[in-house]
Amino acid sequence: MSRTLTFIDAITEALDQELARDERVFILGEDIGLSGGVFKATANLLDKYGEDRVLDTPLAEGIIIAAAIGSSMMGLRPVPEIQFTDFVTPAMDQLVQQAAKLHYRSAGTYSCPFTVRICCGGGVSGGLYHSQENAAWFVHEPGLKVVMPSTPYDAKGLLLSSIRDSSPVLFFEHKKLYRTIKGEVPEEDYTVPIGPAAVRREGNDLTIISYGFMVHVALEAAETMAQRGIEAEVIDLRTLSPIDKETILKSVRKTNKVLIVHEDKRTMGVGAELAAIITEEAFDDLDGPIMRVTAPDIPAIPFSPPLEKYFLVNPDKVVAAIEQLAAY
């Protein structure tokens, strides 16, 4: 049975159902138990499953991830939470040097199948240290899968896929999606596979590639441009690593023009890699430059409302880029 759920309710339901289904699963992190999480993604789970399955941890991201690595090596399926991606840095050694490389450096004799939920994204007056995205850091690390859903349906289905995956998965949740985006979510168990992108809107004039909250911004801009006679195809990557080249290239070969939209900083971001893939593999299909709408290259999202607004990608910025690209 399908109901309309918010994005965050879809996350909570996935955790709840997986805790019930698989006794190897446990969740851990700062403030996830008694308080139910800063955003209430883990609300009521402590009462339902007890401290053995829902563990409030010391305020120390490194050991949160290490506890997940080690216990997953023992066959458990931990789902740690990093409260804000801005605070993932103390766990970088564990994520990048341990989790990403454990399977490789042991020639496949060890693995650490855990899923770390990471809350990210700006636009909620979070300031420099409660607004970052930083997913690109991890896309650069083979061995880590990186997932960022944009809809409640995908949030539940991809989270269940991630927890059941045999690799470490970084599951990014854009905080602005939590309560602004609602959608149909089946109550029953289902999965959305890690890897495949989704075509959210079909069009023949150009391709917009995006992910996370920016998919909704891209779709709004695409509707505006449709009224002006330009039909954009909108691709929601859903998984950032490994990237679904097939869906991207198929669309590029149809539209011949590419606009990449992401909220994170520009230089060496996900967009840079997408542009490289497309020029390497579909150069002859391009009728214009691959363009990007991204945040500017400044250290993080500044707090003051006009500064934050300047940093963020919005539908107007995307519309302007579409007009520029469509002119080629």
Next chain:
Amino acid sequence: MATKTTPAEAQASPARPAYSRELLTGLYKMLVKCRMCDEKARILFRQSKFAGNFYSNVGQEAGEVGAAYSLRDDDWVAPSHRDWTANIIKGVPLKYCFAQLYAKATSPDGGRSSPAHMGYAPLHIITPASSIAGQLNVGTGVALGIKKLGHDSVVVCFFGDGATSIGGFHEALNFAAVHRLPVVYLCHNNLWAESVPLRLQTALTNLSDRAKAYGFPGVSVDGNDVLAVYEAASAAIVRARSGEGPTLIESKTYRWYGHSEIDPAKYRKKEEVEAWKKQDPVARFEKYLTEKKILSEEMKKQVAAEITAEIDEAVQFAEESPYPTPEDALKFVWS
């Protein structure tokens, strides 16, 4: 509990419980085996038989053997770069230990990790990264898994004095304390973190004092006395196995050679090195066993001959093993 830091003070052997002849000779053979394998590895490196580097454990064998000797197959070890011999003690076939140095296809990691960064999954030895103290955190996570699954195995994490300065050390020990995890933290305090002396590493005299801050026992022992380490480790392992939680053991010792084989260690005074060499853990245990009439000259020769033959066979295996095929670099990225 010994708290001495100088070799002269550490010399007197305390009274011992009655250990079986089998245990004493077993410890002795393992000490000699670690020494001989390590010295052989150094020679092979100098002969350019393998590339990269090697981090010798010579001088610290009592800490390694004392802590790992009595572990069961299902107990875990989280080693650092200087604990290649932990694999030998835990029972990894010697041929794989030397294949690891040679980075051959037959090594447990198929030639991926650098020499001495060795693990072995069948015996639960975690292939180490080079990040100092990272293994403490992963090992602590394994201990959480053991506790959650209700197993009675334990984890021994090896590290040096330098590792106690990194934040990860604090995170690991604090977490283990909160959850009373079955883990033993064994610090080889060899007085030097690469070229940085202990006085610039910590203001403490006894690194085991750090345990007080976490609320579990810490002991400092003469790390060149294999029985002292064995006693402390055995008590800690029993404690961990019975659900009473972690222990921090400081094994006060000294590495005879540089941080690695490319480090001439000129930052140390010759007199300091010589004084510690007089506290050779192998020679001390030989003396003890000889006085106890457990060890004879003939036995010593026999032990050495047996180990030499085993090493020769292992080196031959390593040398004759194929290198990985280049494309193997692409394997095992995703699990």
